[in-house]
Amino acid sequence: MFKKLFLAAIALVLAGTALAQAPIKIGVNLELSGRFATIGNSTLQGIQAAQQQMSEVLGRPVELSICDNQTTPEGSKACANRFIDEKVVGVLGAISSTMSIAAAQNLQDAGIIMISTSSTNPATTQIGDHIFRVAYTDDFQGKVAAEYAFNTLKARKAAIFRQQDDDYSFGLAGFFQDEFQKLGGQTIMLNFVANTVDFSSQINDARGFKPDVVYYSGFCAEGATLIPQLKQQGFNMQFLGADASDDSQCPTSGGAAFNGYLFTGFGGPEVLTGAAKQRAEDFHKFFNIAFPKATDFNGFTLAGADSYNVLVQAIKDAGTDNEAAVLKSLSNLKDYPGVSGSITFAGTDGTPKDRTIAFFEYLVPGQNGAAWSKISKFGLSTAAASQ
Amino acid sequence: MPWGWIIGLGLVALVIFRIYYVVHVLKARDLAFFVGAMLQSLQLGSLYALIALGYTMVYGIIRLINFAHGDVFMVGAFLAYFLFSRSPYALPWALIWAALSAWGVMFVLNLWRGSFRDPIVIGGGVVAMAGLTYALSATTVNWLLAMLLSMLITGVLGVVIDRVAYRPLRGAPRISLLITAIAMSFFLENTGLLVFTRNQTPFRPPTEWTQYLQFPVFGSTVYTTRLIFLIPLATALLVVALTLFVTRTRLGKAMRASAQDPETAQMMGVNVDRVIATTFLLGSMLAAAGGVLWGLNFGSLNQPAVMGILPGIKAFAAAVIGGIGSLPGAVIGGVLLGFLENFVTALFPRTQHFAGLTEYKDTFAFILLILVLLLRPSGIVGEDLSEKV
Structure with missing residues (x-):
């Protein structure tokens, strides 16, 4: 038993x-x-x-x-x-x-x-x-980017590049545009699709508009081509990106063109409190x-x-x-x-x-992007902003 | 053909009128902008022309739309990228690159001598092998040498593609050949993807040619790069060389004869297989040159699986628009397509009430293709069927 x-x-x-x-x-x-x-x-x-x-x-x-x-x-x-x-x-x-x-x-x-x-x-x-x-x-992300462009960069005309066939890029560009126009700025919306390499027509449209700031709401797969082409064509204003730019592919493939590129992204240890x-x-x-x-x-x-x-x-x-x-x-x-x-x-x-959303800046010394680094400028909390 | 001239001049007059309207009535753009757009169109059109030549040559001789040609273009661009960005190479790699290039050198010499057993062909191959092994293992290759080597290797690739995929199907129904070409295209795309999965490959060899250039015109500024001189010039040089080859050499004569009637040409003692191999060699070399210039122009290469597709299809459209089978037709079609993409979008700029045509620029190639196929299936310069090469 x-x-x-x-x-x-x-x-x-x-x-x-x-x-x-x-x-x-x-x-x-x-x-x-x-x-x-x-x-x-x-x-x-x-x-x-x-x-x-x-x-x-x-x-x-x-x-x-x-x-x-x-x-x-x-x-x-x-x-x-x-x-x-x-x-x-x-x-x-x-x-x-x-x-x-x-x-x-x-x-x-x-x-x-x-x-x-x-x-x-x-x-x-x-x-x-x-x-x-x-x-x-993105309603928050687009808003803070537009406020930064308008208030801090003192930009009044923004050229917005968006990837038409992507929900994120399309939506974010819209939120940026709405806020920037609400603040009193002018915008032009330039569309492209995935895997675009030739941006010359979009760049021509942007040149006719004479922007003070370029907002890029797409991914690095296209951005690594677009930003160097813009620089090569004499666009020397501030470029502003979003969290999809928080990708090493941007500075390594885009090279020196990304030096000084600002973008909003997911806050890291540097900006958290x-x-x-x-x-x-x-x-x-x-x-x-x-x-x-x-x-x-x-x-x-x-x-x-x-x-x-x-x-x-x-x-x-x-x-x-x-x-x-x-x-x-x-x-x-x-x-x-x-x-x-x-x-x-x-x-x-x-x-x-x-x-917490942070503003980052790429530093890309030299012609190729091997020695890139990224600095966090400051962070913003969504909770504080909504109060 | 007076009607052709009337329509052509009428279109030019319309374009000039539209420019006047945009500049002076709408005040949306200035004249310098149109000068810039014209230069840009010429630049892009030259690239399309280089690729279109390969389509048209192959079609002229074996009546095959070589869908793998866009991917051959991709391979050419990537080979040049590897050559200038990864050199100097360790000895085994330098040997492999040099062997492939030397093979290409032998093919090119063979065009002149006519036999692989010729001492000059063998000697040239050996010298190229030794010299390139040394050069690739000792120094960094600049973009021009990378372009030449890539042209040689890609030429070999074209010949190999013909040998393994198309030659066994000589005499088979044309649809089998077409399907094989599509299969070859998938093969090259996916092999490229296996070797290289990166999204955008920076294609920026150290060169002065890609530098930004601006100059004043009509009281305003034209923005462009130095490539505006390089790309059309390089294209013109290659096209002239090709035309001289086709019109002035024995092999060129054999090519024209095979294009007219391969069977009769064979009966007259022309080695048609050799002529076809030559066609693939030259077409692929032009595609590789186009690929390298394409990379310089846009500063980066798309991922291998997609890079060749759109340029390839557009160049194919350009070849058909110009009149497939005709060499000048391919150049005219390519340049026309470049103008259509860049210049027409510039003619209809975005205004307050109109979104502009920028987003539709990729459709122009195909709209024109459909129009040409409906109204003039032989293409713009395709009326003289005996000139086909």
Whole structure:
């Protein structure tokens, strides 16, 4: 009898550990190849570093299921469907708004949580209650850039280059234009599509307009060609970009033309304040040990790390990996101490309340961009701005 | 053909009237702007012309629309990039590059001597091999040498493509050949993607030619770069060399004969396979030159899978517009296309009530293509069918 009980107890313990060891699966949908490959890999490194810091939750290991969407909306949808089949708890990514929006509807319908790392188009999180993000939104980003151009740079005529076939670039350019015109400036909108190399017609249009500032709302894949062409054609005014320019591809491919290029981006340790600054610095140190060969530590890295952190925290708060419970705790998340500042999802549409946006400047000495560096000028908090 | 002249001069008159209207009535642009746009159009048009020549030559002889030609152009540009940015090379790499270039040198000498066993051809290959191995392992290659070497290697690539993909299909239905050309295009694109996945490759060799240039015209300033001299001049030089080759040499005569009637030419003792290989060699060399100038012009190369597609298709349109199969037709079509893209958008600038035509510039090539195919399927200069090469 005693022996039987003993065996039963052992069996129970074994069963328990077996259950406890079953990993929690998190999907990662990123642009790891194609046009946004560099920022995709920065984000992935951020997620992996965060996973190394916190590799277990509820006593179970966390397993990342990584899917490369190849920077295509179709690829992003295919990744979403793969995660639905794999029954993951939540999906991190995608980075860009176009890919995030492509995946969001499928995941929302399947009832899977999605946390986009850097999608800044306001429409992304409005797709449904399962869709969250770590970044700020473009209405804010466009507004601060327009205010900076108008008030600090004293520009009155802005030429805006936007990528017509991208949700992020198209939306952001519109917000910049609206705010700049509201302040009393004039704008001209110049459109291009993905993979454009010949910008001569757009440059001709811009020359006729005689702008004081050039606002570029697209990605480095085209910007690395556009900005040198503008410089070559004698455009010597200030260039202003957005968070998609926070990509080493811009200075390395664009070279000296990016010297003095200003852009808004996801705030890093230099501009965060208080405890958040300490956390970001600690994470940077950890990151350098985890990825000694990484060339970039930027806003995409931080956003990737925090998307992982908040999802794991929500699973911890829920005490289970049950979908509905995790969603509930994620929607009620308050003041989570993230490496990119505190994150609060309670009472929002999935966009955290207090985000820090920073102004950066590229310094590119010499003709080729090998020796580039990036300095943070100052940071602005979305919470302070909305008060 | 008086109607052709009437239509042509009428269009020119319309353009001049429109310039007058934009400058003096709308006051949206000044005259210097149109001078700048004209120079820019000539620059872009020359590039299209260089690529279009390859399409037209191949079509003239084997009636094949060589869809891989745009990707040959891409390979040429990337080879030059590797040559000037990665040199000096370690010895094994220098040997490989030199061997490929020496092979190209032998092909070129072979055009003159007519046999690979000729001592001058072999000697030239050996000398090129030794000299280039030394040069590539010891010094940094400048853009001009990189362009010449890239032309040689790309020429070899063209011949190899013909040998492995098209020659086995001689006499097969033309549709099989076309599908093979598309397959070859995919092959080159995806191989390029395997080797090189970067989005934008900076193509900025140290040269004075890409420097910014501005000069006053009509009381205002024209903005351009020094390439405005280089690109049309280089194109003109290559086109003249090609024309001389086709009209003045024995092999050129054989090419014209094969274009007219390959079977009869063969009966008269022309080695048609050799003529076709020569066509691919010359067409690919021109495409490589176009690729290098293209890179200099835009300062960067797109990712290999997409770089050749749009320029290739536009150059193909240019060849058809000019009259496919005709050498002057390809040049005229290319330059016309350059003008259409840059000059027509400049003629219709953005005003308060009109968004401008800038965003539609890529469609002009194809609108004109459709018009030409509807109204004059043989192309602008394509009436004389006996001139096809």
